[in-house]
Amino acid sequence: MAEDLLIDTRLLEKLERLTIQWQKSLGGLVGGHNTARFAGAGQEFLDHRQFHHGDELRDVNWRAFMRLEKLFLKVFQLEPRIPVRILFDVSPSMATNGSAAIKGTLSKFDYARKLAAALCYVGLVRLDAISLQPFSDRLGDGLRVGGGRQRFQPAARYLSGLKPGGKTNFLQCTRDFLTKFPQAGLTIVISDFLDETDCEKPLQYLADFGHELNLIHVWAEEDREPPWEGELDLEDAETGTRLELPFGPDALASYTAAFDEFTAHVREVALRNGGRYVSLSTSTPVEEAIFGPLVRSGALQ
């Protein structure tokens, strides 16, 4: 079964303890499990306010009226059901293997699929509404699931059927996304964030439109420390551009420094907009990544 390839039953059982968390107060349908600063129908008392015409008489604080002869209305805390959208990078750069096969690790694409499946399952267990949205040069056909853990199988089958392709275009994808999902929500982006143009601007757009960003940066060891030396003939996985260059220890140090600078930049975008950033190497097992960096960052609890 395709979903079996993504995530095993033992891990699924462990995931049931977790919940997807967000920080902003976002409007949504009533019945969620995250509190918001918005007042509305709820169980928890939030505040009093002056009674206005048309307000629900059941919410009037009659004890206060008896003492003060003024009508005060009890306001309750809203528990909204926030839409969770998982943006999933399916560009060819995610599928470069390099030396991944040597160590028996997954490619970034497979790793990201497993992560997406795990997050989807966590959301489904808590009755969140999950949108799985692949992207590369444009936004692909997504899948919206919700209503409990029994809906996980279609989601897993969907993720298993995804193939890498296209050429990353974050800006175009952001435009498509904002058009498709005007309601603000939690947006989890699983990607290597490698784009010809800078990915900062599109991510900033998302934040500006009220979306809470949760960036999961997936990278392979060879992305940070290429295991080659000597005369190299390199080809870009997405553009097909070729580059010949000699590569030695000093060049490697420069390469790694440039990569680290790039990841710091992506992290800054997320944190600056009140979001979260988690950097995951494909050499870290998926289970360890979920219960380690993701839980520590607060994205899951």
Place this chain on the structure above:
Amino acid sequence: MNFLNLSLGEFMAIAGVISAGVVALYLLDRSKRRHVVSTLRFWIASNVPSEWKRSRRIQQPWSLLLQLVSIFLLLLAIAGPRLARDVNAIRDHVLLLDTSAWMGARARQGVLLDQAKQLAIAYINAVPAGDRVMVVRADALATPVTPFETNREPLLKAIRQSQPSASALNLEQAIEFAQRAQRLQGHSGEIVFSGAARISRAEADSLNPPANLRILQVPSAGENVGIRKLGLRRSPVKSDTWEAFVGLKNDGVRPREIELDLHFGGATVARQTIALDASAEPEMTFSFTNPRAPFLEAVIRSTSGRGDAFPQDDRAVIDVPEEKTLKVAVVSAQPTLLTALLGGNSQVETSYKNPQQYNPQEKFDIVVFDRFKPDALPVGTHVIWIEPPAGSPFSIRSNQTQAKLTRWNADSPLAAGLYTHDVELATAQVFNVAKGDEPVAEVAAGPVVVARPGPVKMAAFGFHPIRSAMRYELASPLLMANVLRWMAPETFRRMDVQAGTIGTVNISVDKGLDPASIKITGEDKRPLPFTVEGNSLRFFSGAPGNVHVSAGDRETIHSLTLPDVAETAWKPAANVRKGVPAGFSGRAGATEWWPWLALLGGLGLLTDWLLYGRSHILRVGVGPARRPTVGIPALLQKVSWRRAS
């Protein structure tokens, strides 16, 4: 310089091929490799042309050089080079270690063999390291224990594990074996003998030592008196008397007095004090009347209190074989008539039965039918017919009265020793002679005693040996005895038991004895080869045990358990080299180079692996550890990648 295992051409060819392979791997490794990467942005940022110039062709020259040198050293180790030596200088020595019985004699410390081992080990340690040595254990046979070896460990182990055997030394044969082994190798060397060199006097007189013989002689221990022979047989005169035969020898140079005890079973049957002059070899015979016992033991002790150098030959034991008995049944209306004929021999166990008691299923060796013809004959049993009635297997030609015995058939074994004539038989049956029948005794009308050979032997008497006039003749019991012996020769075979020494055994036999009638079987019942020259029978047994020799009507059991001690210690001529050499002249110690070369080669590869390989221990240059780029480590890593993928 020469190479033991490879010629110079082979060495250069292999070195060239491997070096070319390493360089090819290096060049292959540094050729451009195409890789598909996620992005080029970081690569462009990392390009440092000042440090990595394209014109630089050799990236890690020291790694390549180190690998080439290491491989060259390992190949040299395999070739086994030796400086300043030529192939013809290799010498093959044969070390003959005396493991004869005498080497078990007492010495000041341990036994003589211990001293011989020490000398042999000292010689092995003195031999140049490059020379090869073969260890041969020498006793009656020369047994190689190791091939020609330069490795000293197996040689020393073979020497230390050697034990004295039970046979005497055959030095001439051992030297011939060593010469043959050296000829096969084509190299010269010494033949080294370590031991007491105690050999037979005849061999000592005829031994012509080769020029390359070296003697490491241990002093032969002096005073010894030992049992050389021990025999036992039934007295041919009295059947209840035993005769024991003991042979002693004083190997020392001084007269000795010893006490000899003979034990037959548990009983002492003889005790005698004997004075022996130097080199004396007395032989004694003892007669005693004792019931049969399972063994005879001879023990000698020194009465003077002086110790014996070789205690192994102070005691000898022989096992007395079980005597066979012949089961005979007499079926007769007057069974007691034949008691006089059959009752006198202790080896014959006779049952007397009436005709009504006869049962053909009952098992006997021989059945005697006295004037009786049964309905069924016994199966597989020899039969003696006395005056057989009509219907017996023998056909009666006529019945004679007052017939005189006229002739005994001298060619028949049944008539051996019978010369009685002119005995008048009141009645006698004359038989028809069938095909294969042998007439034994005849009257004028024809044969009256006939023998019929075959798997089941038969004999017929035409007269009654007791009821006729033959009852007064000696021929009557002799004839019956001859018939019994002819029918069951194995029962009446004369049996001697002798204790002897293992090795070559000489026995005197009757002159003109047909070799086809001789049968020699060893402990495992397998026949042993033998030769007959004149009246001397000779065979060889290399292991202790009983050997059965059957020749005619005589069987001898040789209990080959006594150690074979040769007569004299050989004194080599003055020109024979003696003692452990202090050093081999003109032969500088040849050092084995290969272990050092192998060690250096291994260290070189290890250093390369530590400095340039996958090891993270020592890293040349800056930055994180990289996978190897050239040569063997790179090849190994490539192979592991392919397996993983």
